[in-house]
Structure formats: C-alpha cells, structure tokens
Amino acid sequence: MGSYHQIEIPDLSRFRYSPGRLKGLRCIHTHLKREGISEEDLTDLSMLRLDAMVAIQVSEKGLPQQVEMAYLLPPNPKNKRYEIAKWPHPAEINMDFQEFIIDLENQMEKAFSAKVASNYEERAILISVTRERKSEAEYSMAELVRLAESANIKVLDTIIQRVKSYNPELLMGKGKLQEVIIKALSLGATMIIFDQELSPKQINNIAKLTDLKVIDRNQLILDIFAKRAQSREGKIQVELAQLKYMYPRIIGKGEAMSRLTGGIGGRGPGETKLEVDRRRIKKRIATLEKQLEQLKKQRRERRKTRKKSQIPVISLVGYTNAGKSTLLNALCSADVYTEDRLFATLDPTNRTLYLPEVGKCILTDTVGFIKRMPHELKVAFRATLEELEDASLLIHVVDATSPYMEEEIEAVNEILEELELDRKERLIIYNKCDLLEPWEAKLMSSSGKLLISAKEKLNLDRLKDAIKEALLSPALQERDRFPQTF
Ligand SMILES: Nc1nc2c(ncn2[C@@H]2O[C@H](COP(=O)(O)OP(=O)(O)OP(=O)(O)O)[C@@H](O)[C@H]2O)c(=O)[nH]1
C-alpha cells in the first residue's frame, strides 16, 4: 500500500481495540531512502496501537537491508513509550515474534488491570482547550471531573491546553491532539471528553483520528440526565435533547483513518447508511415531540386544578448538589433521593409542607442548574421548569462550602433570568453550614446571610420563619393574591 512518499493506512475499525492491549496487527513496510523508523511511523504505532511497526531499508538494487522494528512498551517508571530493535538484514532476525508479542501483551495487561478498578463503565481523559484564564479553566475542569464521576466514568487524567485561537477543524492543533490520543491509549482510556462544545465538523474530524469515543461536556451532561431520568416525561425530554444534539453530529462509522489524507471522504455505502440513520432519527424526534405535547396538556390540566386550590407553591432552586433534595426531606420528612453527585434529581417532586400561620403549602424540588447548561436541555426542561412559574416563592439554595459559591449563585441567577423567573419573590439561603469553620459561619451570618444545614437540621425554624414572612409579605400577597389560609 502507498507510494514512494507515503503509506496510506486503510480502515482498521474492524480490528479490535481493547484498552491496555495491542491491535493484533503489525505494519511492515519498506523505506526507499536510507532512514530508519521515522516520527510518522512512531505516531502511527502509538495512535493505532499496532503490535509493531517495521521499516526495511531497500538498496538501490532493490535488495533488503537494515531492519528496524518499533514496539510499544508497557507503563514504566521512566515513561518510555516505545523501543526500537535493529538488525542489519532480515535474515538475521532471530526472534520468535509471536512469543515476544504475547509476552509484551501480558505485561501490559498486568500493569493495566493493576491500575484500573473494574466497576467503572468507562475510563476517560478529560481535556480543556481554552482561551479563558487559568483559574476559570481549572474551575470548569474540576466540575467536568465531577460530572464524569457522576456518570460513573473513571478519570485517568486531565489536560488543560491554553490556546490563542481555536482550530475550526479539530479545536486544537493536530500534533497536540495526537499527543492526547496517544496518552489516552497508553493509559488504557476508552474515551476522551472535551470541556468545550465540539462543532459537528470538529467531532467528525477528531473521530476520524481515533477509535476512542469522543464526546463533549454537553453530551456528558445529557448522558447523566439520560441515566437519571425516571418519569416518562423526563425520559422523553432527555431522549429528545440527545437526539437533537446528536443529529448533526452523527458520523459514518468505519471511515478510513489516515494520517495523510485525513480520512477518505466521498460517497460509499457508509454515506447511504448515514442517511438512513438520519431519517430514522428525524422520525423518532417527531414521534417524541408529539408524545411530549400530549403530556404537556395533561400537566397544564393538573396545574390548573392546583391553581384553583390556591395552595401556595414554594420551589427550591439552585446549583446542582447544593442540597435542595436534602432540604425537602428535612422540611417535609420525605425521603427523596439525594446523593453526593451532580444531577441527583431530575424529575420535579412535590411534597406538602405545613407552616404555622400560613397552613398547607406545596414544596417542589427541581433539577439542579449548572454553568453552561446545554441549550438543548434548557429547552427540554423549560416545560418541567414551567412549574416554577406557579411558585409564589423561590428558595435559592446555595452550597456555602463551595469554593465557587459566587460563580454558582451567578449561574443560577442567569438561568432564572433566562427562564423569566427573576422577578419572582426569592429567598436565598446558605446550606451546609455544619461544614463551615465557626469563624466563617460567623462572618457570613453577620452580613445577614441565612445559614442552615439541611443534613443536620440546623436553623430550620429560622428558615420556616423566613418563608412565612416572605409568603405573608404585602408585596407578595398583592402579586399573587392567594387567599389567607389561616
Ligand atoms: N454536610 C452537609 N451535607 C449536606 C447538607 N445538605 C446536603 N448535603 C449533602 O450534599 C449532597 C447533595 O445533596 P442533594 O440534596 O442531593 O443536592 P441537590 O441540590 O438536590 O442536588 P441535585 O439534585 O443533584 O441538583 C448529598 O451528599 C447531601 O448529603 C448539609 O446541610 N450538610
């Protein structure tokens, strides 16, 4: 294969990639110039995880001469990636390749399984290609790590690559991207996750360079939502959001990988399959939208009945993992699912809360917010968040222990604004005060902040008082005109 100048590596996607192992293929080729293994050879060796890359020099008369064989090494203290063996002539190769490669693979597997816990579905390298300031990139990366963990993905490494401008083709430079892929492969990753949104073009181009799964932050969030959705409506909304996000990004599987041509384009059977897939997705989107419309109608009916009953609705809002569900449980003695992961709650839940002087209220728990929430999700969840429109009062729950508290408050405010809920009566409370140092707690409450602990049930009476006050305040009474129930 190939010509004087270059070899073109054909589509190898039929061949296995299993983390920590080799491809089961060796590439043997001739070098017509007097040179051994080249940089490009080494890149291909690593990118494809070939068993070996062998270059045979050929004399002017066409006779074989020196042979060089490059092969990958198992993880080692010196972080050496490969080794090159040399022989003056093919006839002098005196090794049993089969034995050699089996031995090498055994070593790799041993090193690999010692390092990797098996109860993870995937193992990933996270990468951020960014023009932001370092501190912002680090914050965003820390959140991406938590997102990955919430999706049951083991994070093997994180890379922050600061750039002056984004590459429209690959987001980052090709050389750097190859390094990332090689690193991912050598660590036994199954996927690469980008902190930035990848355009359809970028995701296609990157996928052509590697067999590894490549996704972006939005897809990761969508994936978590898909795993977490419980109600029929939640499931439909998430699937819809996923399909809409994926639609422009579906790529033809089995496209050739080639360092030199950047993949073989054009029309083949792959293209037709793609069209079929696309049509099928379009159809599915239409079906789901119809079902959703139906469910929406039902919910509007339910809301109407609830409005008639004129029971005040209080909604908990806030950044994901702030402790909204824990607070709902504490206030209503409920047992809603809470967990130390992002997006533990997806479907809105309602519980009854009795407040002295006010009487019966409905407390609703909603999906947590996050910075840069995917647009598709916001659209999908607007309907669920519609319930917030009925709320007389929003309780904004803040995690007082988060090092990024201010940013998180800001992110929540932005989303509320976008949902046109920013003019609702709002009560902001600072949760998890049990974890604060006494001096921190003092400092915060001296500036008038209401500190509580949902978990340890601290200051809940003061919170109830504050809720009561807000509900009974003349401004709110005027605005909502719900009748006194006491
Ligand atoms: N120490 C402490 N931990 C708390 C407190 N409130 C909540 N937590 C913990 O914080 C984690 C998240 O709580 P959740 O109630 O699930 O948070 P949430 O806001 O509903 O999160 P999402 O549903 O993911 O948006 C859980 O591990 C809780 O146990 C608190 O007052 N103190």
Ligand SMILES: [Mg+2]
């Ligand atoms: Mg929750």
